[in-house]
Amino acid sequence: MTRISLATACATALLLSAAPSHAATIFVSNEKDNTVTVIDSETMKTIKTIKTARRPRGIVLGPDFKELFVAAGDGDIIDVIDTKTLEVTRTLDSGPDPELMAVDPAGKIIYIANEDDSLVTIMDIESGDVLAEVPVGVEPEGMAVSPDSKYTVATSESTSMAHVIDNATNKLIANVLVDSRPREAKFSPDGKELWVSSEVGGTIAVIDPKTWKVTKKITFEVPGVRPEQLQPVGMDFARDGKIVFVPLGPSNRVAVIDAATKEVLEYILVGQRPWHGELGPDGKKFYVANGLTNDVTVIDVDSLKPEKSVPVGRLPWGVAIMPGKPGE
Amino acid sequence: MHPFSWSVLGSKRGVGSIGRVTAMALALAMLTGSATAEPKDPAAATEAAPAAPKPAAAPKPAAEPKDPAIQNMRVVYLGKKYSEPLPLSYAEKEITDKGIQGARLMLKEANQAGNFVGHSFELVEEIEPEDGDVVAKAKAALANGDRFFIADLEPADLLAVADLPEAKDALIMNIRSSATALRQEQCRSNVFHIIPDYAMRADALAQYLIWKKWPRWFVIRRDTPEDRDYLAQVKRSAARFGGKVVDEKLYDLPPGARNLDSGYQQVQSQIPMETEGAPDHDVVWAINSDDDFGDYLMYRTSSPRPVVGTQGLQATAWDKSYTESGGMHFQNAIPRLAKRTPVERDYTAWLGFRALADAAMKSDSVAPKTVKDYLLSDEFKLEAFKGQALSFRTWDHQMRQPIILGGGTRVPVSTSPQEGFLHPKYLTDTLGFDEPETKCKFK
Numbered sequence: 001m002t003r004i005s006l007a008t009a010c011a012t013a014l015l016l017s018a019a020p021s022h023a024a025t026i027f028v029s030n031e032k033d034n035t036v037t038v039i040d041s042e043t044m045k046t047i048k049t050i051k052t053a054r055r056p057r058g059i060v061l062g063p064d065f066k067e068l069f070v071a072a073g074d075g076d077i078i079d080v081i082d083t084k085t086l087e088v089t090r091t092l093d094s095g096p097d098p099e100l101m102a103v104d105p106a107g108k109i110i111y112i113a114n115e116d117d118s119l120v121t122i123m124d125i126e127s128g129d130v131l132a133e134v135p136v137g138v139e140p141e142g143m144a145v146s147p148d149s150k151y152t153v154a155t156s157e158s159t160s161m162a163h164v165i166d167n168a169t170n171k172l173i174a175n176v177l178v179d180s181r182p183r184e185a186k187f188s189p190d191g192k193e194l195w196v197s198s199e200v201g202g203t204i205a206v207i208d209p210k211t212w213k214v215t216k217k218i219t220f221e222v223p224g225v226r227p228e229q230l231q232p233v234g235m236d237f238a239r240d241g242k243i244v245f246v247p248l249g250p251s252n253r254v255a256v257i258d259a260a261t262k263e264v265l266e267y268i269l270v271g272q273r274p275w276h277g278e279l280g281p282d283g284k285k286f287y288v289a290n291g292l293t294n295d296v297t298v299i300d301v302d303s304l305k306p307e308k309s310v311p312v313g314r315l316p317w318g319v320a321i322m323p324g325k326p327g328e
Numbered sequence: 329m330h331p332f333s334w335s336v337l338g339s340k341r342g343v344g345s346i347g348r349v350t351a352m353a354l355a356l357a358m359l360t361g362s363a364t365a366e367p368k369d370p371a372a373a374t375e376a377a378p379a380a381p382k383p384a385a386a387p388k389p390a391a392e393p394k395d396p397a398i399q400n401m402r403v404v405y406l407g408k409k410y411s412e413p414l415p416l417s418y419a420e421k422e423i424t425d426k427g428i429q430g431a432r433l434m435l436k437e438a439n440q441a442g443n444f445v446g447h448s449f450e451l452v453e454e455i456e457p458e459d460g461d462v463v464a465k466a467k468a469a470l471a472n473g474d475r476f477f478i479a480d481l482e483p484a485d486l487l488a489v490a491d492l493p494e495a496k497d498a499l500i501m502n503i504r505s506s507a508t509a510l511r512q513e514q515c516r517s518n519v520f521h522i523i524p525d526y527a528m529r530a531d532a533l534a535q536y537l538i539w540k541k542w543p544r545w546f547v548i549r550r551d552t553p554e555d556r557d558y559l560a561q562v563k564r565s566a567a568r569f570g571g572k573v574v575d576e577k578l579y580d581l582p583p584g585a586r587n588l589d590s591g592y593q594q595v596q597s598q599i600p601m602e603t604e605g606a607p608d609h610d611v612v613w614a615i616n617s618d619d620d621f622g623d624y625l626m627y628r629t630s631s632p633r634p635v636v637g638t639q640g641l642q643a644t645a646w647d648k649s650y651t652e653s654g655g656m657h658f659q660n661a662i663p664r665l666a667k668r669t670p671v672e673r674d675y676t677a678w679l680g681f682r683a684l685a686d687a688a689m690k691s692d693s694v695a696p697k698t699v700k701d702y703l704l705s706d707e708f709k710l711e712a713f714k715g716q717a718l719s720f721r722t723w724d725h726q727m728r729q730p731i732i733l734g735g736g737t738r739v740p741v742s743t744s745p746q747e748g749f750l751h752p753k754y755l756t757d758t759l760g761f762d763e764p765e766t767k768c769k770f771k
């Protein structure tokens with residue numbers, strides 16, 4: 001009996017290791033449940049629900065995928081989850097009300113938006129030491145580090161600006177006015193453009209990092225949907241930077257934008273109030289968290305069609321994805 | 329030590345110049361790359377920009393800022409200490425600084441934003457005693473070149489200020505009065521209404537009651553001018569949305585002292601008598617602007633019915649229970665400044681100043697005409713914790729905004745407009761006077 005099951009286990013292990021590495025692990029922060037749902041991308045089944053500090057929102061992996069950082073706004077800390085054991089192994093003292101974070105490409109430094117204190121906290125990941133605090137506008141939220149690590153951008157929701165920090169000096173070098181309530185900032189993979197989504201303004205500002213000037217504003221329009229419901233929040237580049245997925249909150253849609261022409265190619269109907277999503281490691285699927293329907297919709301990147309939705313916790317907020325399975 | 333302590337200085341009358349100059353110094357510091365540098369203490373800031381003591385009476389001339397690159401906007405908060413009804417609960421503290429605390433918060437935030445883009449802001453506080461002359465104060469400010477006002481004024485005073493010939497090109501933010509006439513027959517082109525009027529409030533509640541299938545309303549009211557205005561709007565809402573005022577009772581027991589020892593025993597027997605005999609109804613709609621009996625209705629009416637209106641479930645621009653769309657920022661910020669929870673007028677004062685500051689920065693001008701044009705343009709989309717952009721109705725200058733339904737509860741009940749009520753342009757224009765029904769004719 002024991003021998004048989006052991007043999008089966010070995011066979012399974014062999015099969016798994018032999019399989020092409022399409023497997024990925026999807027992490028979803030559930031704002032209302034104080035948990036992170038862990039999903040196996042092959043079965044789309046929940047493999048674990050991890051308890052976090054209160055109100056987990058921003059969720060981001062280090063570049064080596066060993067640690068997952070979850071900003072717990074009401075807990076005033078960042079939970080660090082070991083992606084092998086799926087346990088919270090340590091916490092970072094982020095300062096009050098952390099919302100979104102960005103990790104530098106080297107995986108050494110984490111940039112945290114402290115919403116309630118109008119600060120960006122710059123922290124050494126390994127030691128948890130605060131390297132600097134940079135005062136920015138009111139209610140900072142979106143954070144992005146440029147691919148060359150030279151700049152970090154914070155958006156301030158109440159002040160309606162993108163603040164650019166020079167990473168060499170930790171000083172502000174530019175402040176760009178954008179439309180109301182900027183939520184997220186994202187650099188294009190080649191670093192030649194900075195995109196900033198304005199949730200209440202209903203636009204995306206495309207900014208030239210050479211001049212830090214807005215070069216283009218992208219707007220949205222869906223027949224039969226009230227304009228104030230078209231609220232861009234998250235932004236994720238796909239197809240090697242050729243398209244951008246933009247969840248549009250209360251319109252229950254994800255817009256797909258041609259990154260070159262800045263035209264909207266498609267509006268994909270998903271669950272209710274999608275804010276953030278993430279591209280799978282093989283670039284074939286986009287996963288978006290639907291806040292009000294408590295599920296995640298899988299979108300096929302080639303066909304731009306929604307394939308299925310799977311349940312997660314309550315008020316799912318953000319998504320992070322690592323290649324492979326936990327412990328592999 | 330707080331990086332923006334200077335703006336608190338700037339909020340006090342007579343030391344505005346300290347606030348502004350320090351703000352400019354900070355702005356310069358930011359531009360030259362010392363963003364993390366903080367002023368060590370207010371004294372150090374004063375040292376850099378010594379301010380001579382000023383006579384208390386006349387406001388100082390609106391001098392051009394020393395750095396021509398920085399555009400300064402001076403906002404005058406014009407208020408009067410009207411006698412206000414005391415809270416019905418003796419345990420509830422009387423609040424004497426409603427409104428101004430919201431303006432002070434916005435001063436800090438506006439400078440925080442302005443620093444980054446070459447704008448600075450000043451707040452001049454002119455709050456008169458009840459027998460004071462706000463018109464004289466307004467005249468003095470206008471003569472001094474001031475054109476941006478936050479009006480914490482009742483209708484008669486507001487109109488007296490707005491109708492001053494020299495105020496023609498001023499921008500006056502009404503943060504206090506919900507009187508519908510100010511948006512209708514008595515509208516003025518230099519007045520912008522931040523606070524919702526009674527029509528918007530009645531519509532916000534009515535939509536929810538219709539959504540709940542509670543269309544029969546029993547009105548109990550007093551008879552102040554505010555109460556009569558609200559009553560007319562409740563009837564208008566009933567006609568618009570398919571509700572019905574089944575009966576209307578004037579509550580005429582004298583208010584008397586607030587809660588007394590054992591006083592609840594009398595109230596407990598009075599209220600059922602006052603509410604019995606009404607035709608079948610789904611809710612009791614209290615109209616009691618003086619706040620001297622409405623709360624007595626809850627749990628005491630003859631039939632077990634919820635209470636809505638000026639007490640019970642209320643339609644309001646801000647509520648202490650509201651936390652959505654970043655609202656916790658305001659809920660946390662006001663207590664830090666005022667040592668109390670925010671009230672609606674703090675929010676409308678904050679919002680009125682915010683509209684001016686946003687328009688100044690986005691239009692990159694402090695010229696009254698440019699700021700006004702921007703406020704009324706499609707470009708103006710203000711973020712203010714309501715989950716959608718706020719803007720002004722061009723036909724009566726009322727700010728369109730979602731309305732919170734809360735007030736008596738520890739968590740908000742809902743936000744109107746409700747789904748299912750349709751509008752070709754803005755769903756929020758289902759609340760209050762829409763363009764086809766406006767009686768406003770700007771001169």
